[in-house]
Amino acid sequence: MEIIVCAKQIVDVSDIKIDDKTNEPILKGVDDKISDIDKNAVEEGIKIKDELGGNLTVLLVGPSEATENIKELLAMGADRAVMVPWDGSSSYDVVSKIIAGAIEKIGDHDLILCGEASLDLFSGQTGPRIAALLDLPQITYAQSLDAEDEKIVGHKDVGGKVVSIESTYPVLVTVTKEINEPRLPSLMDILGASNKPMDVWDAESLVSDDLQPGLETVEIKGVPMERKKIVFHDDLDESIEKVVEKLAKEGVLG
Amino acid sequence: MIENMVREFAEKEIEPVADELDKESKYPTEILEKMAPLGLLGIMIPEKYGGAGLDAVSFAIVIEEISKKCAATGVVTEVHNSLVSWPIIEYGTEEQKEKYLSILAKGEEIGAFAGTEPNAGSDLGSMETTAELDGDHYVINGQKTFITSGSEAGVLIVFAKTDKEKGHRGISAFLVESDMDGFQVGDIYDKMGINANHVSELFFDDMKVPKENLLGEEGDGYKIALSALDRGRIGIAAQAIGIAQRALEESVEYSQQREQFGRPISKFQAIQWKLADMATRIEAARLLVYRSAMAEDKGGNVSKYAAMAKLFASELAVDAANEAIQIHGGYGYTDEYVVERLYRDAKITEIYEGTSEVQKMVVSRDLLR
Numbered sequence: 186m187e188i189i190v191c192a193k194q195i196v197d198v199s200d201i202k203i204d205d206k207t208n209e210p211i212l213k214g215v216d217d218k219i220s221d222i223d224k225n226a227v228e229e230g231i232k233i234k235d236e237l238g239g240n241l242t243v244l245l246v247g248p249s250e251a252t253e254n255i256k257e258l259l260a261m262g263a264d265r266a267v268m269v270p271w272d273g274s275s276s277y278d279v280v281s282k283i284i285a286g287a288i289e290k291i292g293d294h295d296l297i298l299c300g301e302a303s304l305d306l307f308s309g310q311t312g313p314r315i316a317a318l319l320d321l322p323q324i325t326y327a328q329s330l331d332a333e334d335e336k337i338v339g340h341k342d343v344g345g346k347v348v349s350i351e352s353t354y355p356v357l358v359t360v361t362k363e364i365n366e367p368r369l370p371s372l373m374d375i376l377g378a379s380n381k382p383m384d385v386w387d388a389e390s391l392v393s394d395d396l397q398p399g400l401e402t403v404e405i406k407g408v409p410m411e412r413k414k415i416v417f418h419d420d421l422d423e424s425i426e427k428v429v430e431k432l433a434k435e436g437v438l439g
Numbered sequence: 440m441i442e443n444m445v446r447e448f449a450e451k452e453i454e455p456v457a458d459e460l461d462k463e464s465k466y467p468t469e470i471l472e473k474m475a476p477l478g479l480l481g482i483m484i485p486e487k488y489g490g491a492g493l494d495a496v497s498f499a500i501v502i503e504e505i506s507k508k509c510a511a512t513g514v515v516t517e518v519h520n521s522l523v524s525w526p527i528i529e530y531g532t533e534e535q536k537e538k539y540l541s542i543l544a545k546g547e548e549i550g551a552f553a554g555t556e557p558n559a560g561s562d563l564g565s566m567e568t569t570a571e572l573d574g575d576h577y578v579i580n581g582q583k584t585f586i587t588s589g590s591e592a593g594v595l596i597v598f599a600k601t602d603k604e605k606g607h608r609g610i611s612a613f614l615v616e617s618d619m620d621g622f623q624v625g626d627i628y629d630k631m632g633i634n635a636n637h638v639s640e641l642f643f644d645d646m647k648v649p650k651e652n653l654l655g656e657e658g659d660g661y662k663i664a665l666s667a668l669d670r671g672r673i674g675i676a677a678q679a680i681g682i683a684q685r686a687l688e689e690s691v692e693y694s695q696q697r698e699q700f701g702r703p704i705s706k707f708q709a710i711q712w713k714l715a716d717m718a719t720r721i722e723a724a725r726l727l728v729y730r731s732a733m734a735e736d737k738g739g740n741v742s743k744y745a746a747m748a749k750l751f752a753s754e755l756a757v758d759a760a761n762e763a764i765q766i767h768g769g770y771g772y773t774d775e776y777v778v779e780r781l782y783r784d785a786k787i788t789e790i791y792e793g794t795s796e797v798q799k800m801v802v803s804r805d806l807l808r
Contacts, residue, residue: 216441257440314662372491375440431602 186239186334186354187293188230190277191284191315192258194251195305203407210407216403219254222300223262226360226365231368232264233332240264242291246271253384260370261379266289271388273327276398281314286391288319295354298336300362301326312359323357325352328364441497445504448477457509460635461780466591467512467635474516475546475616478661479505482520484528485665487536488540494668495732499677505727506681511635513681514791517674518587519543522792523596524614530655539594539614548593552617552671554664555642560585561797563598563664564607568643570599575615576655577601579621579646585791588637590624593617597643598664601657610660614652621646632783669741671792676728676748679756679788680721685764686756686781687717693767693776710766717759724752742803748800753788760785 200215221427230241230250243263245255249270259266269287288294297319298313300390309325316323327339342375370378389396415431430437446473452473460467474480482498491497506513512540524543524805527535542548559566568581579599596736602609615622623660625640691714694705704710731744758783764771771778789795 192670258441343500369444369477370440371476372441372444372482372493372497373486375444376491376493378440 186234186237186295186332188234188239188241188296188298189288189291189294190226190243190258190263190298190310192227192231192243192245192255193220193300193303193305193311194245194247194254195216195220195303197400197437198304203409208409210405211301217248217251217254220256220300220303220305222302222304222360222362223384224258224300225362225364226298226300227261228294228367229330229360230364233296234262237332237334242267244284244287244291245269246287246388252385256375256378257370259381259383260374260375261368262370263266263381263413265381266383268383268385268390269388270385273333273396273406274398276402277308277310277314277398278399281311281318281336281398282392282394282396284311285314285315285318286388286421287386290386290391295356296332297321297355297430297434299357299359300361309359310334312357316357319357321355321357323350323359325359327358327360330358330360330364335393340341371387441493442500442504445479445501446507448474448479449504449508453505453508453512457635458774458780459510459779460509460511462634462774464629464634465636466588466637467509467515468575468591470512470795471515471549472507473544475490475544476535478544479516480519480546480549481524481540481544482522484540484544488536489544490524490540493620494763495673495735496729496743498730499673499728501682502677503681503728505680506692507685510634510678510781510788511633512676514633514636514787515549517589517678517691518552519550520672521674522552522667523594524664525670526596526654527614529666530612530645530659530663531614532651534651535614535654537580542667543594549588549591549602550590551586551592551595552667553586553589553595555599556582558583561794563661565598568597568599569602569603570574570611570613570648570678572601576647577650579613579615579643579648581643582625583641583643583657584625585628585638586641586792587636587638589641590627590637595641595664595784596654596667597641597648598660599643600605605658607661608658611657612654612660612662612663613648614654615648619646619648631786632780633787654742658689665742668792669745670735672745672749672798673728673731673735673741675788675792676724676731676745676752679752679785680728681722682756682781682785682788683724683752683759686759686778686785687714689713689776689778689781690763697768704766713762713766720755721759724748724755726781727751740805742801746793746798746801749788749793750795750802753785754795756785756788757782 197216237333241263242265243258244267246269303307326341329340331338333373340349455467481490486492532556570577570579597615599612600609621644623642623659627639727748731748734741
């Protein structure tokens with residue numbers, strides 16, 4: 186089983202603060218990390234590899250300094266990494282083309298795993314776009330997977346009902362964070378990660394199309410949330426009633 | 440990456456149980472079991488014995504991150520990795536290393552360092568525990584006190600006098616297993632803080648220790664103890680920084696939430712200055728810890744820098760926890776907020792593995808020699 190997991194480096198969104206005056210996110214001093222759900226994808230890939238055998242390659246298109254973060258995925262248990270430094274447009278269509286090009290260059294691939302979305306922009310587009318570009322079947326939002334040698338079944342809960350989708354290989358699967366608990370690498374694994382192979386490929390060489398984005402990000406702004414500072418001074422029962430009434434009016438309660 | 444891994448581990452596995460461990464004085468057995476496969480119980484133990492083979496800087500980073508969530512687990516980890524494992528790495532025979540380092544690295548047994556006695560704290564030379572050679576065994580008699588993990592450890596380094604006439608030059612170090620006949624655990628102390636760390640008395644009553652368990656040569660004990668304590672102090676300084684960093688983070692968060700006079704208290708200069716002072720001193724302490732760890736890794740005066748780091752960081756930990764309570768006001772004095780525990784945990788860092796006064800002795804001795 187040849188498994189490729191696509192990963193993205195993002196800013197640690199839990200550390201982002203919004204500028205009071207401009208409403209723009211303050212990114213200065215915020216650490217970078219691998220998007221959390223991508224680690225779920227790596228964890229699932231490792232489990233499938235351990236069960237069925239094979240190799241797991243992690244693929245990251247992003248800023249060149251991401252080579253440090255990609256080592257974390259090698260420490261988790263990936264066999265090899267492919268890093269495509271890309272500081273150009275982060276538009277989904279552009280990045281998806283580069284990832285698809287890199288997958289074609291990697292060659293053999295039975296299973297491509299992606300997180301359902303990255304935690305920064307959470308568009309959920311990249312996985313399906315890659316599947317479309319490579320003309321692969323896809324299973325999206327898998328909350329559990331049953332992988333066998335000849336086929337894979339993904340399960341997802343849609344409003345209380347479980348939908349199961351089966352596919353032969355090759356296939357692209359996007360997973361949700363519920364699928365597993367990503368392992369923490371041991372100190373020994375962390376040290377060993379530096380000795381695993383990491384190829385660095387030039388993005389331009391992977392794509393024949395031009396890399397002009399079809400989408401332009403004009404601005405990113407935080408949504409200000411201000412406290413209403415309403416205090417209810419009545420006795421407890423009456424206050425609760427008023428709180429519920431107020432929340433219902435605000436549309437917070439259904 | 441090491442820092443991130445340990446931070447994530449501490450957030451997931453230590454933080455949720457730390458309060459309970461403190462309130463119920465429960466030893467962190469389950470946490471230690473989870474730490475072992477991650478290599479956190481064999482940080483500096485060479486890979487050939489099952490450890491990670493990392494350096495002292497990495498050790499300090501690990502201890503800070505663990506201590507940030509639970510200072511008691513921090514000191515248990517620190518003693519295991521530095522005071523116990525390090526002397527075996529440095530002074531052990533190949534047989535001793537193969538036998539004990541692999542057990543310690545895997546976490547099959549926790550380590551303890553038994554030096555202090557009721558009448559011999561900073562003044563190790565006055566210890567009264569004796570070890571007499573009898574054929575192929577040493578027979579150890581005596582008593583130890585204030586031993587971190589004393590009641591839980593399976594492997595201990597016990598210091599005893601093989602020659603009572605020679606003062607500190609008559610002290611030797613022994614590798615002791617807790618199931619050896621004559622080994623007995625006494626009272627476990629009720630303490631002000633670091634409650635999850637079980638600190639106990641130990642008694643040795645004609646305890647037979649095989650001759651081959653002598654660590655180093657006869658009379659090497661004092662040298663082994665002092666050099667181990669140098670490494671240990673790097674760890675205690677890192678533990679203190681963990682406590683101080685937590686105090687800072689809790690204070691930053693609380694001061695932005697707590698409103699008085701119509702605005703968050705973080706908008707008041709009185710609070711801002713406290714936070715700025717804490718943060719600045721923490722960074723300075725951290726650099727001092729790394730300086731001492733680098734002296735260990737690259738060669739340098741470990742004693743002096745480790746003493747400076749412990750002195751500075753432990754006093755900072757107490758001050759930072761104190762200020763954190765002040766910032767939290769009345770709430771900070773209750774056990775609803777973690778700063779109360781930080782304050783209780785911080786104080787011991789000024790005392791164990793050499794009091795602040797002893798650290799000043801070490802530093803000044805180096806300056807005036």
